[in-house]
Amino acid sequence: MRIIAGMAKGRSLNSPIGNTRPTSDRAREALFSTLESELGSLNDKYFLDLYAGSGAVSAEALSRGAALTHTVENEESAIHVARSNLAIFENIVGSGTYQVFNSSVARFLKTNINIQYDAIFIDPPYEFANNLVTIDLEALIQNNLLKPESIIAVERDSKSKAFNWPTGLTELKVRKYGHAVIYYGIPSQNG
Numbered sequence: 001m002r003i004i005a006g007m008a009k010g011r012s013l014n015s016p017i018g019n020t021r022p023t024s025d026r027a028r029e030a031l032f033s034t035l036e037s038e039l040g041s042l043n044d045k046y047f048l049d050l051y052a053g054s055g056a057v058s059a060e061a062l063s064r065g066a067a068l069t070h071t072v073e074n075e076e077s078a079i080h081v082a083r084s085n086l087a088i089f090e091n092i093v094g095s096g097t098y099q100v101f102n103s104s105v106a107r108f109l110k111t112n113i114n115i116q117y118d119a120i121f122i123d124p125p126y127e128f129a130n131n132l133v134t135i136d137l138e139a140l141i142q143n144n145l146l147k148p149e150s151i152i153a154v155e156r157d158s159k160s161k162a163f164n165w166p167t168g169l170t171e172l173k174v175r176k177y178g179h180a181v182i183y184y185g186i187p188s189q190n191g
Contacts, residue, residue: 001056004029006063007092013056013085027177028060031153034175034184035119038151042066045118048145050105050136051128055082057121058098062089067096070115072108109139116147123155130156130163137185141168152185 001013004025036042043065049058050072058071071086073079079102089095101108105124122136133154140146152169156162158181165171165185172184 001025001054003056003059003063005032006060006065007095008059008063008088011059011063011088013054013059014081015054024178024180027155027180027182028057030175030177031057031121031155031182032060032064034173034182035151035153036064038172038184038186039118039149042119046070046115048072048117048120050108050120050122051124052082052100053078053123055085055100057123058082059085059088061119062086062096062098065096066119068115069096069098070113070117071098071100072103072105073100074102074104076102105136106139109136109143109145113143113145115145116150117145118147118150120145120150120152121155122152126157126160130161133163134166137169138166141166141187146187148187150187154183154185155180156183157181 003011044067047061047066047069052071052073055071058069061069071082083100086098158176168188169185170188172186174183
């Protein structure tokens with residue numbers, strides 16, 4: 001696994017051992033292409049990576065200019081790998097800041113963060129029930145973590161059924177990348 005683009009392009013990333021399933025390079029590249037297309041760029045943006053695993057998506061966001069990434073993972077072995085993958089940015093002049101949270105996503109979303117994110121990537125285990133994805137999305141709204149122009153990307157198994165976007169979010173588009181499908185959503189204009 002490598003960082004695809006930006007200031008740390010080509011740097012190797014570690015993969016965790018265990019139940020974590022890294023987002024493929026192809027899906028990561030497409031994800032960031034869409035995010036940059038929708039947001040203009042990631043420069044100075046705040047990025048939230050939920051169910052972060054190795055932190056590869058957070059590393060890609062920092063490499064592409066994100067000002068801040070919050071990386072949330074509950075599995076201990078993955079936390080160690082995410083921290084080591086993101087540590088490379090401590091020595092890159094001009095890179096944004098990051099924080100890795102050893103927490104369940106549900107617990108993290110209930111904390112008083114006082115930040116609104118420009119981009120949110122949600123990549124739960126594929127066996128994670130769709131209604132739980134919807135609950136996570138509702139928590140983003142309820143805890144005021146979204147800007148009016150935020151974009152949310154949710155990775156799921158391409159064989160699974162689509163989940164329901166809660167009131168307040170609207171599906172933007174759906175793209176399939178091999179075994180993964182990424183659903184993109186935005187805050188509804190009428191809230």
